[in-house]
Amino acid sequence: MSRRSELLGAYLREQGLSVRVREVDCRKVLHGHSQEVDKANALERQQVPIPTDVHIGQLAGNCSGFRQHYGFLMDPLTRMEENFPIAFTVLAYKQASQVVDLLRAIYRPQNWYCLHADQKSSVHFRQAMEAVSNCFPNVFMASRAVKVYWGKFSVLEPEIVCLQDLWTKGQWEYVINLSGQEFPLRTNYELVRILKAYKGANDVEAFVPDYRTVHYRWQSFLPAPHNISLYKGGVQVVLSRGFVDYVLHSPTARDFLRWCQNTKHPDEHFFNSLNHNPHLRVPGGGTGQRLSKGSRAISLTVARLKVWKPGYCPGRKYVCHVCILNVRALPWLRTRLELFANKFYADYSRLALRCLAEDLHNRTREQALGRMGFDVLPYQRQTFVRNRLPG
Numbered sequence: 001m002s003r004r005s006e007l008l009g010a011y012l013r014e015q016g017l018s019v020r021v022r023e024v025d026c027r028k029v030l031h032g033h034s035q036e037v038d039k040a041n042a043l044e045r046q047q048v049p050i051p052t053d054v055h056i057g058q059l060a061g062n063c064s065g066f067r068q069h070y071g072f073l074m075d076p077l078t079r080m081e082e083n084f085p086i087a088f089t090v091l092a093y094k095q096a097s098q099v100v101d102l103l104r105a106i107y108r109p110q111n112w113y114c115l116h117a118d119q120k121s122s123v124h125f126r127q128a129m130e131a132v133s134n135c136f137p138n139v140f141m142a143s144r145a146v147k148v149y150w151g152k153f154s155v156l157e158p159e160i161v162c163l164q165d166l167w168t169k170g171q172w173e174y175v176i177n178l179s180g181q182e183f184p185l186r187t188n189y190e191l192v193r194i195l196k197a198y199k200g201a202n203d204v205e206a207f208v209p210d211y212r213t214v215h216y217r218w219q220s221f222l223p224a225p226h227n228i229s230l231y232k233g234g235v236q237v238v239l240s241r242g243f244v245d246y247v248l249h250s251p252t253a254r255d256f257l258r259w260c261q262n263t264k265h266p267d268e269h270f271f272n273s274l275n276h277n278p279h280l281r282v283p284g285g286g287t288g289q290r291l292s293k294g295s296r297a298i299s300l301t302v303a304r305l306k307v308w309k310p311g312y313c314p315g316r317k318y319v320c321h322v323c324i325l326n327v328r329a330l331p332w333l334r335t336r337l338e339l340f341a342n343k344f345y346a347d348y349s350r351l352a353l354r355c356l357a358e359d360l361h362n363r364t365r366e367q368a369l370g371r372m373g374f375d376v377l378p379y380q381r382q383t384f385v386r387n388r389l390p391g
Contacts (some may be wrong), residue, residue: 005369012365017070019104019357024092024357032331040327044351053124056096059220060131060211067135070104071361076187077368084192085110087172089162092180093118093148097127098346099180100355106178108188109138112169113163116142140165153260157237158268162255163244174198175239182304182342183356185333189367190374194339195238197376200389201283202243203273205233206298217264225255227279229288233272237306238339243275245343252280275299278389285385299384305338317348327352336361337378 023043025318028036034097051059058068067074076082088106090113092099103113116125126145131233133139143159148154159177168176172193172274186194209232224230239247247253253274260266274280276288276298291297307313314332325341326349327332330344333341333356344353364371 006282008368009365012073012077012361012368015071015361017075018069019245019354019361020159020355021351021358024355026350027360029327030330030334030359031353032176037328037331040351040355044122044348047347048345048350050095050145050350051097053096053122053128056100057128057131058123060135061359062126065137066132070100072104072107072136074109074363076110077364080110081188081192082110084196085112085170085172086171086188086191087112087114087166087174087175087193088160089116089166089177089265090180091116091118091148091158091162091178092125092129093162094125095133095180095346096125098344098353099129100132101357102180102183102336103132103139105184105357106188107136107139110170111188112166112172113139114165115139116158116162117145118158119145119147140214151214151265153266156260156270159235159267160247160290164248165279167244171241173241173258175241175244176303176339177235177237178340179342181344182340183344184340185305185336185356186339187360187364187367189364191339193374193376194379197380198238198240198284198385199283199285199388200240200242201385202240202271202275202282202286203301203303203382203384204239204271204287204299205236205287205301205303206231206272206276207233208296208298209269210296217269219263221259224257224273226271227388228256228277229274230269231298233299234301234306235267235271236301236306236340236342237271238303239271243285246282246290247271247274263333271370281389286384287389289387300382301384302337302339302379302382304340304342305333305336306342308342315348319343319345324348325352327355340356 024040029040117129121187133141144161146157152167198199260270278288309321314328315326
């Protein structure tokens with residue numbers, strides 16, 4: 001073993017102490033050992049105090065101690081990752097400790113992170129997020145805070161604010177948008193391999209809308225400008241730098257954004273429609289063709305795993321029709337292709353989040369030391385990659 005590998009291995013072992021789970025064998029849980037899953041499920045139901053927003057703010061007041069306590073990886077681990085920076089937007093409104101756990105899992109010094117705290121959030125939460133962002137040169141608060149209301153333009157607005165802010169930062173290659181209640185299923189090494197395999201394509205879900213959607217959300221405002229056909233899809237996206245350039249600087253995109261301000265749930269059709277109107281020639285965009293005859297699907301996504309009722313929900317807990325994931329979901333999550341999973345609650349998903357963090361760290365270590373590969377073929381075969389527009 002080379003001297004660099006020895007030093008890297010020692011560094012990663014030390015950082016891994018902060019994520020090691022001692023109550024259960026997370027490897028057995030992830031591989032579906034029924035007794036260990038039952039044990040973890042029983043432990044997860046126990047009420048354990050969660051660090052308050054005030055506590056997180058106080059911890060982050062000592063930046064070196066905060067970074068060490070949480071085990072943030074402060075050095076690029078591979079040359080490939082260092083040369084392919086990723087940008088992230090993180091929109092959150094509560095539970096600073098859970099946002100910190102997410103940030104720790106995705107943090108690398110070459111990447112960029114825009115944090116947006118809902119203007120309606122508590123003062124303590126906003127102060128905690130500000131304190132955390134001050135501990136890293138590549139993490140910052142959005143330049144403008146928005147009061148976010150479900151179904152309104154204010155859901156999309158913070159994404160645009162963060163994209164504008166990120167554009168002024170380093171030369172990142174892709175941007176991934178997240179909420180504070182999500183968690184990665186892929187390591188940073190794996191994300192880079194996947195995004196390179198996309199070859200500039202955007203991962204943006206789209207469906208031809210049904211009559212109810214058209215009537216309820218858009219009918220009063222049709223037609224959309226520039227002959228744009230409207231598509232509906234999830235707000236979770238993975239966007240190339242070229243696409244973001246188009247969103248921020250194209251007069252067509254600006255016109256469409258202004259039109260979207262009057263519609264309902266614009267976060268579910270702004271990116272989706274821009275990406276799948278081929279006459280716009282959006283960088284990384286799709287052909288707009290249906291996946292099969294009779295299907296409403298234009299493009300499916302691997303950006304995010306999100307289960308809507310009555311879909312498969314191992315813990316059988318739904319909030320607003322969305323499955324809340326817990327340790328019983330881990331064996332299933334291990335088999336998924338998605339980049340991130342939604343949604344977790346800090347009190348309900350405590351051990352699930354900790355086991356995922358431990359597994360991510362272990363894979364990060366093995367990949368950095370060259371002892372574990374990663375198969376990108378399933379991502380290269382995604383229809384949005386194969387159907388991306390040329391050029």
